[in-house]
Amino acid sequence: MRSLGRYILFMGKLFTNREPFRVYLKLFFDECILIGVDSLVIVVLVSVFIGAVMCLQTAFNLVSPLIPDYVISLVVRDMTLIEVAPTFTAIVFAGKVGSNIAGTIGTMKITEQVDALEVMGINSASYLVLPKILAGLIMYPALVIIAGFLAIYGGYVAGTLAGVITAQEYIYGIRSDFMDFNVFFALIKALVFSFLIVSISAYKGYFTEGGALEVGISSTKAVTNSCIAVLLADFILAQFLI
């Protein structure tokens, strides 16, 4: 509870007495590259393979001749939109971006770079964290959209190459009974998850004290706590929005 209280106060500090937005502009674009563009390779790899595995696993489990083959791609599509693209990518994102944020800010903290900002009269929390949160809110949904497309495409490639479904059936399946709310739901999840991952990781980094060992511990905690928060938020959003 103490940590939660400190986290909320930390969030409040981001918006009080902050610098003018022009200051954050360059930082925001730098962070967009670090958070978004630099995560592209891992997101592409993970989503293509997860889509491929989902397609083959679904085909393997649908043994009844009464179920048409296009159901395989329908299942891949819905699982991708509802869970895989926003949530699975969030776990990967927490591992890559979360640990990086906690490590960077933690190192700045123990080497007194954060103090140097404070002495200059700059709100260090706001200066270091706000551009990351804004960049996360823009770039993570974009990553989720890319992950969604690629997971479905991965399923298509794997399914057709393995011969479990034809290209026509796969495309028919992903177009049947499409609910556009699922896309909206995935994007809401993306916004919530990105905020949680970036802010929790920044919080863990910002309150690092000690040396290199503690920076490592902060990075690990950032990933663990972000994943727990993402899964919890996933459950709450599913409960309230579906």
Added chain:
Amino acid sequence: MIEIKNIEKSFDGKQILKGISAKFEQGKTNMIIGASGTGKSVLLKSIVGLIPPDVGHVFYHDRDFYNATRNQQKEIRREIGMLFQGSALFDSMSVEQNVMFPLNMLTKMPLGEKKDRVEFCLKRVGLENASKKMPSEISGGMKKRVGIARAIVQNSQYLFCDEPNSGLDPNTAIVIDNLIHEITKEYNLTTVIVSHDMNSMMEIGEYILFLHQGTKVWEGSNESVFDAESPILQQFIFSNKLMRGFRQINQ
């Protein structure tokens, strides 16, 4: 001038600073000395506003820092330059960008003017050829000099140095000490240095505040330190052979 009045600070029930008062004059290199763990850095951080004291006041030319509004505190902080123990240069920025950082953040100076100012400050600390280097590419002494350039670039009135020559060889340490002393005189700064280096104290300490277990034990100049009657101070200063030899010669 900076005046501190009755500064007290405790951590987890343990009192680190016990009612410390002192005056740090403008145009002088003021030093806070004492053994490790005696509260020197905590006192310095209390003065610059990084660790608010439990009790007491810090006045910057009669402006009470801890009773000022947030904006007034911001104004005072913009007159402060600080050299940290590990230099605290921003890793992702070059030497030039590090020195220009306070100007980018705190002023609306045109780019050309900022570049001129940075060039001037780097030249002043003897680093005009290192402007494009990254902090990881320069030595500890050079990092300290960049830290000094960054601290004075915005025409600061107050300069704080936390153990400015820790981790430096004796020659470089003297260079850094002299640089701080020269800059203090040149710009009429109020400089406060935390150190436990006796060489520094003898070289540049015009006003010395000696702390022991969070208490002010002695204050005076580097010339009067040999005549100080405090046994704790005597024990601290003359703990090494070199200083004992120096005392014998002096006597």
